[in-house]
Amino acid sequence: MDEGDHAVLEAWRERIGAARRGGSSLRLRGAGTKDFYGEELNGDILHLGSWRGIIDYEPSELVISARCGTPLSEVEAALAAHEQFLAFEPPAFGGDPTLGGIIAAGLSGPRRMFAGAARDFVLGARLLTAQGDLLRFGGAVMKNVAGFDVSRLLCGSLGILGILTEVSLKVLPRPRLEETRRLELSAGQAVTAFNRWQGLPLPLSGAAWWQGTAWVRLSGATAAVRAARAQIGGDAVPPLDAERFWSALRHYQLPPHAAASVWRVSLPQAAPRIDVPAEPLIDWGGALRWYANVPPEIDMRERARAVQGTALHWRGAPPGKRFPPLPAAIASLHRRLKERFDPAGVFNRGRLIAGV
Amino acid sequence: MEAPELPDIVGALRAVLPAECVLERAEERRPYECDGLTAFRSVPAVVVLPRTEDEVRRTLLTCHRLKVPLVARGSGTGLSGGATPHPAGVLLSCARMSRVLEVDPINRIARVEPGVPNLKISEAAAPHQLYYAPDPSSQVACSIGGNVAENSGGVHCLKYGLTVHNVLGVRGYTVAGERIELGGQAPDSAGLDLLALTIGSEGLLLIVTEVLVRLIPRPPCAQLVMASFADVQSAGSAVAAIIAAGTIPAALEMMDRKATAAVEPFVHAGYDLQAAAILLVESDGTPEEVREQVQEIERVLRAAGATALRVSESEAERLRLWSGRKNAFPAAGRLSPDYYCMDGTIPRKHVGHVLEAIERMEREYGLRCMNVFHAGDGNLHPVILFDANEPGSWERADRFGAEILELCVQLGGTITGEHGVGLEKLNSMCVQFSPAERAAFFAVKEAFDPDGLLNPGKLIPTLARCAEYGRMHVHGGAMPHPDLPRF
Numbered sequence: 001m002d003e004g005d006h007a008v009l010e011a012w013r014e015r016i017g018a019a020r021r022g023g024s025s026l027r028l029r030g031a032g033t034k035d036f037y038g039e040e041l042n043g044d045i046l047h048l049g050s051w052r053g054i055i056d057y058e059p060s061e062l063v064i065s066a067r068c069g070t071p072l073s074e075v076e077a078a079l080a081a082h083e084q085f086l087a088f089e090p091p092a093f094g095g096d097p098t099l100g101g102i103i104a105a106g107l108s109g110p111r112r113m114f115a116g117a118a119r120d121f122v123l124g125a126r127l128l129t130a131q132g133d134l135l136r137f138g139g140a141v142m143k144n145v146a147g148f149d150v151s152r153l154l155c156g157s158l159g160i161l162g163i164l165t166e167v168s169l170k171v172l173p174r175p176r177l178e179e180t181r182r183l184e185l186s187a188g189q190a191v192t193a194f195n196r197w198q199g200l201p202l203p204l205s206g207a208a209w210w211q212g213t214a215w216v217r218l219s220g221a222t223a224a225v226r227a228a229r230a231q232i233g234g235d236a237v238p239p240l241d242a243e244r245f246w247s248a249l250r251h252y253q254l255p256p257h258a259a260a261s262v263w264r265v266s267l268p269q270a271a272p273r274i275d276v277p278a279e280p281l282i283d284w285g286g287a288l289r290w291y292a293n294v295p296p297e298i299d300m301r302e303r304a305r306a307v308q309g310t311a312l313h314w315r316g317a318p319p320g321k322r323f324p325p326l327p328a329a330i331a332s333l334h335r336r337l338k339e340r341f342d343p344a345g346v347f348n349r350g351r352l353i354a355g356v
Numbered sequence: 357m358e359a360p361e362l363p364d365i366v367g368a369l370r371a372v373l374p375a376e377c378v379l380e381r382a383e384e385r386r387p388y389e390c391d392g393l394t395a396f397r398s399v400p401a402v403v404v405l406p407r408t409e410d411e412v413r414r415t416l417l418t419c420h421r422l423k424v425p426l427v428a429r430g431s432g433t434g435l436s437g438g439a440t441p442h443p444a445g446v447l448l449s450c451a452r453m454s455r456v457l458e459v460d461p462i463n464r465i466a467r468v469e470p471g472v473p474n475l476k477i478s479e480a481a482a483p484h485q486l487y488y489a490p491d492p493s494s495q496v497a498c499s500i501g502g503n504v505a506e507n508s509g510g511v512h513c514l515k516y517g518l519t520v521h522n523v524l525g526v527r528g529y530t531v532a533g534e535r536i537e538l539g540g541q542a543p544d545s546a547g548l549d550l551l552a553l554t555i556g557s558e559g560l561l562l563i564v565t566e567v568l569v570r571l572i573p574r575p576p577c578a579q580l581v582m583a584s585f586a587d588v589q590s591a592g593s594a595v596a597a598i599i600a601a602g603t604i605p606a607a608l609e610m611m612d613r614k615a616t617a618a619v620e621p622f623v624h625a626g627y628d629l630q631a632a633a634i635l636l637v638e639s640d641g642t643p644e645e646v647r648e649q650v651q652e653i654e655r656v657l658r659a660a661g662a663t664a665l666r667v668s669e670s671e672a673e674r675l676r677l678w679s680g681r682k683n684a685f686p687a688a689g690r691l692s693p694d695y696y697c698m699d700g701t702i703p704r705k706h707v708g709h710v711l712e713a714i715e716r717m718e719r720e721y722g723l724r725c726m727n728v729f730h731a732g733d734g735n736l737h738p739v740i741l742f743d744a745n746e747p748g749s750w751e752r753a754d755r756f757g758a759e760i761l762e763l764c765v766q767l768g769g770t771i772t773g774e775h776g777v778g779l780e781k782l783n784s785m786c787v788q789f790s791p792a793e794r795a796a797f798f799a800v801k802e803a804f805d806p807d808g809l810l811n812p813g814k815l816i817p818t819l820a821r822c823a824e825y826g827r828m829h830v831h832g833g834a835m836p837h838p839d840l841p842r843f
Contacts, residue, residue, distance in 0.1 A: 060596035061703050083602055112543060119549055120521050133792040141701040142733040143518065143773035145507050145556050146781070146788055147815065148800050152520070152552035160548075173602035195462055199486065201573040201642055223644035266544030270462045287543050309542045324546045329534040333803060334547055340799035353547065 008051060012163065013132040015046055016346055020130060025349035028159040030069060030098030034105055038158055039320050040350030048100055051165060054078055056140065063123060063140045065168040068100025075099055079171055087115035087172040089250045100164045106156025109250035110206040110217070113198070113269065113284045115172070118155055124168035125151035127161065130342040140168045159348040160356065161341040175205070175219035177226075180242035183214045183234035188273055190214040191286040195270040198285055202228045207285035208249055210256075215245055249283060256281040259292035261316030263300045267309025274303045290314070320354035365424045365446065366402050372414040379403040388447045391432040391439040392494075396779050400427070400441035407452045409529075409565045416563060417533040419446055425812050426531075428559045430471065430502025433494045435697070436778030438505060438558045438814060445812075450501045453565065456480045464571045465524060465541060470501025470564050474508075477569060486571035489516035492774075493682050500567050507556030509774040511607045511681070512638075514732035516572070518774075520555040525568035528554070531805045536562060553800065558776055559811040561804040575640035578606065579650050580674045583662040584631030588612060591633035592708035594660035595731045598637065599704065601656050603649060607638040608732030609681055612711065615726040615739075616680070619687040625680030626673075628664055633711075635662075635731065636681055638674075684728045685739065692724070692741035696753045700764030701773035704734045713763055714738055721756040723749070735773035736764070762787055777815045785815075786822035794819075 001009075019026050025043030035041070052069035059082040066075060073096050079085050089109025090102040103125070108117040124138030127150070138144055138151035154164055185193065190209040197204060197216070203224045206217030216232050218225045229236075237245070248254050256262060265274065269287040273280075276298060280289035294300060301324060304311035310324050326334065331353065338345070338356050350356065366380045379385060380402050389397040401424075406412045419426045425445030432439055441447040454471035461484035466477050474495040478487035491510035492498050498508065504526060507519045516522070525539030539551040554562055585591035591610055598608065611619075611634055616627040628634055635657070639649040654665055668674035688695040702710055711727060718725050724741045738760055742753040761771045761784050771777075771784040785794070797816040801808065813821075 058703075058705065060600040061705060062599060063703075106549070116517070116521060117543065119552055120517065127796075129792075129796070131792070135790070135793045135796055137793070137796075139768060139770050141703060141769050141773070143509055143513070143701050143730070143735045144770040145774060145776050146770045146772050146785060147777070147793070147797050148561075149507070149520070149552050149556050150796065150800065153549055153800075155552075156549050173599075173604065176602070195464075199461060199464055199484070199573055201575050203645075221641070221645045221648045223648045224642055227642055227644045264544070266542040268463050268465075268541035284543065304542075308540065310540075310544055310546060312544065312546070326547050327537070329530065329536050330538075330547060330550065333530075333536075333550060336803035337548065337800065340803050341796070 009128070009134070012046065012128060016128075016130060016132060019043070019346045020344040023344065026346055028104075028163060028348055030101035031071065031096055033093040033095035033097040034101055036315070037105060038348070038351035039322055039354045042349045042351070048163065049098055052098070055166060059084055061140070062142075062171050063168055064171050065124070065140055065166060066099050067166050068098060068164050070099045071096045072099065072102060083174045084171045085174050086121070086169065087111055088118045088121050090118060092251045094251060094253060099167055103155050103167050104157060104159045104164055110208060110246055110283055113287055114205045119152045121170045122151050122155045122167065123170055125154050125164055126166040127154065128163040128165050130162060130344060130346050134165065138168065142170065158352040160338060160352045162347055177222045178205070178217065178219045179225060179229075179239075180206075180237040180246070181216045181218070181229065181232045181234040182237045183216070184212060185209070185214045186212070187279060187282060190282065191270065194285040197232065198269070200231070202231060204285070206246060209282040210254065211279070217242070217246060254281060256290045256292040259315065261293055261296075262314040263291040263294055264312040264314040265289045265291060265300065265304045265309055266312070267304060267307050271307040271309060274307055274309070276300070276303060323353070326353065365418070365422055368418045368422060369402060369404060369415065369446070372418060373404065373406070373411055377405050377407065377411060379405065385447075388429065388432070388441055388449065391429065391434045391437060393435055393437040393440070393778065393780055396437045396440045398441050398443040400447035401444050403447045403449060405449050405452050412448070412563055412565050413529050413533045413535070415446065415448055416529050416531060419809055420532050420807075423807055423809065425809050427811050428501070428505070428563050430499030430505070431473065431497045433498045434502060434506060434776065434778065435699075436772070436776040436780040438776050438778035438811070439502075440779055442812060448563065450499060457566070459484070459571070461486060463541060466569050466571055468500055468567050468569065470504070470567060471499050474498050474500055474503055481571045482574070485574050487574050488569050489522050489572055490519050500569070501564055504555055504564055504567055505557065505559045506774070506776045509730070509733070509735070511609060511730065514608055514730070515604050515606045520552055522570050523551070523555060523567060524570050526551060526554060526562075526564045527566040528562040528564040530562060531807070531809050540568065556776075558778065558815045560801055560815055561810065563810070575606075575642070577643045577646045578638060578640040578674060579646050580668040580677050581637045581639075581650060581653050581657065582628070582666045582677055583635045583637065583657040584628040584664040585633045585635070585661065586631070586663050588633045588711040589708035590661045591635055592711070592731075594635060594657055594662065595707060596704055597656050597660045598653060599732070601652065603652055603656070605637050605649070605653065605732065606640040607636065608730075609636040610634070610707070610727070610729040610731035611636070611681065611684065612727040614724065615684055615728045618691050618726055619680040619684055622687050622690065623680045623683050625676055627680055631663065636677060681728065684726070688726065688739045688741060693743045693745065694741070694750070694753075696740040696742065696757055698736065698738045698740070698757050698760050699772050699775040700761050700769055701733065701735045702764050702767045702769035704731070706767045707731060707734070710736065710763060710767070714760060717756055717759055721752045723752055723756055725756070730773070733773065734769065758784070779814060782817040782821055785817045791819065
């Protein structure tokens with residue numbers, strides 16, 4: 001870190017200290033692509049986007065370490081130059097989110113069930129705490145069991161425990177070959193087929209369904225992808241069309257994502273259709289289903305629970321009612337963690353859980 | 357050390373548990389005095405062997421009310437003293453909670469009790485051509501509950517991930533006896549990722565009573581390539597070259613000449629004893645995939661200077677080549693009266709450098725060290741050979757080991773890749789983490805267990821503890837379960 005870097009951290013420490021003393025809250029913000037996301041947005045904005053840059057990237061280590069404000073486009077360009085990528089395919093929402101925001105939100109794209117979620121790729125993180133300490137958890141190595149896995153805890157924390165100043169992520173080589181098959185199936189048939197294929201050693205990397213069409217992506221060794229074609233059947237999708245579909249799905253830019261009221265239902269992959277008078281958009285081989293414009297009298301949380309699922313009111317939720325409520329014992333663990341990491345409630349108060 | 361008598365805890369447990377669940381006679385408690393790290397022993401005040409979740413809950417409520425420490429134990433194969441009992445506390449063994457509750461081949465999951473041995477899950481899933489991927493070398497014995505506590509790996513975690521990547525959910529109890537469910541079959545989970553925090557928490561946060569694991573299709577085909585190298589540097593470079601070529605093998609292991617020489621007389625694996633180091637590189641998948649990948653691996657290894665290559669031509673040959681790797685530690689026990697095994701991780705690029713540094717340290721400390729190594733993950737297992745009966749020998753081994761771990765930390769690595777901190781590496785934690793970082797670990801602990809009753813004194817060193825000292829020391833190769841393959 002040079003002098004300018006120290007000055008940035010000092011300025012942040014001052015803001016944190018002032019908020020702590022004044023009993024106010026700071027709202028951590030990278031590129032602002034997820035301003036809509038979370039329960040409550042409280043406090044003065046603390047911009048983190050200027051703390052940017054790749055700290056270390058060596059392709060043969062399969063690890064990239066970068067500052068929180070580094071834009072996704074910069075990270076992906078650096079990786080692409082070495083035929084590597086972020087296999088959890090974070091959504092960009094049509095913008096250019098920062099790495100810190102991506103990890104703090106912990107959202108994952110279509111490869112989630114096949115390659116892993118954002119948290120599966122987190123190897124290490126640095127955290128600027130409410131006390132002003134800059135802490136390092138995990139590291140830049142694949143295997144590390146020294147201490148509690150705080151870096152993974154920070155993934156999806158929506159910034160309530162502190163400022164994620166730097167992250168180290170595992171990256172993967174780009175598959176040699178990728179191709180998409182398209183099949184005309186009903187939603188039910190698609191979910192059945194997705195689950196059957198996933199029980200076989202096939203190089204799947206995406207399985208989605210929308211409006212009567214199942215989309216199946218194959219990625220891997222050339223021979224494996226070729227051999228899988230016959231088992232999947234259907235028609236080959238031209239590469240540009242395939243790219244357009246997976247990109248829209250990944251970045252949440254298909255029409256159901258943009259409806260006035262949208263439910264995101266996560267459930268066991270082979271769960272039957274849930275009792276809702278609307279056809280979903282299905283992702284994650286059946287484990288993620290989006291429902292747009294569900295009549296308000298339908299209790300989506302209850303319907304999801306009935307199939308061991310969980311429902312998040314993605315868009316159009318009443319204030320403080322976006323995320324599924326936590327059971328009492330788990331909510332109390334959240335409050336106790338928050339009290340110990342951020343007793344004055346400086347960071348993103350209420351963003352993950354109303355009032356916490 | 358014999359435990360102080362604590363009749364109140366025994367009586368209180370007897371009042372809420374069936375008689376056969378509570379062991380209090382000294383000869384019944386003695387077998388629990390240590391785990392795989394035999395240098396640390398202490399007999400627990402009482403042993404509880406619950407059969408049901410409710411019995412676990414009652415045990416916790418009793419300990420919580422009386423403020424008595426509780427240490428959970430799976431199969432006791434751990435190598436860092438994570439299950440070393442507290443002399444004034446309860447040792448809770450999950451051995452009787454060993455049922456596979458459900459295998460669902462459609463959703464590809466299994467629900468199991470914590471005492472189920474790792475390999476039993478794959479056996480239960482085998483009729484569906486599915487298996488549970490993490491494969492610690494002790495997998496015939498080690499329990500899934502212990503794997504969750506340690507975030508165990510295995511030789512195939514380069515491709516298939518660690519426990520944290522393969523466990524979908526756990527059910528368990530807080531120290532106050534509240535039931536907690538984390539994760540589940542639905543991939544989204546509200547709130548903080550407490551599941552990831554629990555995995556690898558060494559029994560300090562929750563007592564897990566049920567584990568939901570992901571099953572994956574068994575690859576129909578696997579082949580192993582053995583490559584010989586004239587020096588360790590070029591073997592290290594070959595590891596980086598394989599990864600840089602865009603290939604993730606199923607396993608990528610290295611053994612140096614001292615290690616191959618130690619195992620070959622016992623196992624007859626067919627290792628190249630002329631090579632300074634060998635690499636074992638496995639490819640798995642469909643036959644087409646394996647054929648393509650093996651060709652690629654051979655090409656990269658040749659270009660990286662391999663002096664000889666051998667590709668397994670049968671399943672028997674593949675398993676024989678693996679058997680030497682898996683028996684490296686029992687072999688060390690036959691070679692030397694004592695050995696001390698390390699578990700550091702480094703960025704892969706430093707492999708050659710670290711192995712050369714270890715050679716220098718061998719001369720400096722006057723001790724031999726053989727190296728087996730999960731090269732693909734950068735996870736080193738140097739094994740320092742010594743004779744505790746020779747004055748000063750253990751002290752030299754101990755300093756040697758500490759110097760290796762400090763080098764790992766200096767190079768951006770870690771003091772433990774897969775064995776855990778437990779009691780063994782409390783001192784090294786002081787090297788890797790600042791006081792503020794250790795305070796954050798204590799903050800996590802206090803949020804779950806404010807009285808510090810669950811596995812106290814493990815994982816996080818206190819400021820005072822950072823001045824103390826204690827390490828793994830295997831005397832006469834006398835590990836429990838000496839027949840088990842290791843690492």
